[in-house]
Amino acid sequence: MTVVVATLTVAGPAVATAPPGYNDLTDVWPTAVAPASCREGDRVETGIQGEVPLADRTSGRSTQGYNCNIDLIGQYQGQGAGIVSATYEHCSYTGSTFPASLVGRNPGVQVIDASDPRNPRLSTALTEPAMVGGTWESLKVNKKRGLLVGTGVPMLQGAGYISVYDISQDCAHPRLLNTGAGSQLSMPIPITTHEGDFSPDGNTYWVSGLAPGYVSAVDLTDPGNPMIVWSGITGMEAHGMGFSPDGNTLYLANLFGLTVIDVTAVQNRKPRTVVPQLMPHIGEKYWADGQVTQHNIYATYGGRPFLFSIDEVGSGGVKLFDASNSANLTQRNAIKLAINLPENANRWAQSTAGNGLFGYDAHYCSIDRPVDPTAMACGWIQSGIRVFDIKDPDHFREIAYFNPPAQRGKADQLSNSSHALFGSVDLPAILGTLAVARAVLQGDARADGIISDQNRLAGGDLSADWCLSPPEFHGNQLWVTCMDNGFMTLQLDPSIYPPR
Structure with a gap:
């Protein structure tokens, strides 16, 4: 099948990352940000950027997690976490999941005292x-x-x-x-x-x-x-x-x-x-590159207004718009991981199969400051926590990531985890269907191997955590919840944050 997509030229600033003639209404952003350069000894990803490969899920390797330029220094897992949590001063508030929130050991929103970030405790x-x-x-x-x-x-x-x-x-x-x-x-x-x-x-x-x-x-x-x-x-x-x-x-x-x-x-x-x-x-x-826009973050560079927009579905990633004219937002740049590119759509579908509805998509992000921000941290669902250097609005790059250990076999212990409740069934990540179908129809990805019995994990046994909550900057630490791992304090390596 041959699919023809009309492309219109959009006037806008000439930037190093924008493809010539890119139409932000119909086209798909074709490039991923440069990957992070990790430290010796980090437990790095074994697949392409952002992927938890099927081999790691079936072998149990994903239960060790991945880290690059960032370390887990404290954790309160409790019964897991709901979708979005929040922090304030030395405290974190862990979102709740209904109906399990009614019956867990600590029903409702869990208040975490992290005055000692290495030993957070339930308050x-x-x-x-x-x-x-x-x-x-x-x-x-x-x-x-x-x-x-x-x-x-x-x-x-x-x-x-x-x-x-x-x-x-x-x-x-x-x-x-x-x-x-x-x-x-x-x-x-x-x-x-x-x-x-x-x-x-x-x-x-x-x-x-x-x-x-x-x-x-x-x-x-x-x-x-x-x-x-x-x-x-x-x-x-x-x-x-x-x-x-x-x-x-x-x-x-x-x-x-x-x-x-x-x-x-x-x-x-x-x-x-x-x-x-x-x-x-x-x-x-x-736009057609990503669906179900999740939220927006206002920021300024050199006094000029910009808007980061995050897509929850369809591998849309994070878009940056020039907001000088709110009636005519113009896309300036985008953040995607390699697993979000059309040519990797079949890998996207293969490795996420059996771990619930969500795959490798951005969900909630935060920036370290609203005026001339230097870094952005995102919960990228099955890709874990991703951190980007955003000092230059025309040149984004990844500087760190942390994908927490998969909690296979522990669903019955995680009564407050939305993932354990809704995601531990043997289902493909159907919320990415439109992006995968588009990539196949346009000839960017192969259709073979997207769905097969060999690609599924028996019982959908939590082979990768879901990180949907915004990682929030506390100095050179990130405080965040992922659904199966609960609240975590993460330490950014001083060599990468603040970005130089």
């Missing part, structure tokens, strides 16, 4: 309805106000429950602020929820409820009494988000790209004031 557990209801991608911290918020998402989408905690005084023992509406089982509030995040000033918590793009703004000027001040339909689907520093612009992820929305009316409202009008859309950006 307490948060057990309000939102916390035991599964926090999905809603568990977030606002460092400016010292607030922790999570919403209840039993499965993909939830409704009604939100808990707000003060963590500014004692982060190891969060204090519930909204003891009534949102936290009491009999007092839900009118929200649908899958994901959420704070405005930069911490006065508003924005919550998205997936289809049909329903989003709500929750006023937290009085955090003890959360109040809905705006809600509405923003498009066909609403996912994660990012904000301009002044909070006036919302960069909302959706199914095939992102929507830019002017939320000045919410940001500049008088406290506790309902905003009735529709939020005007500034612009939209869509």
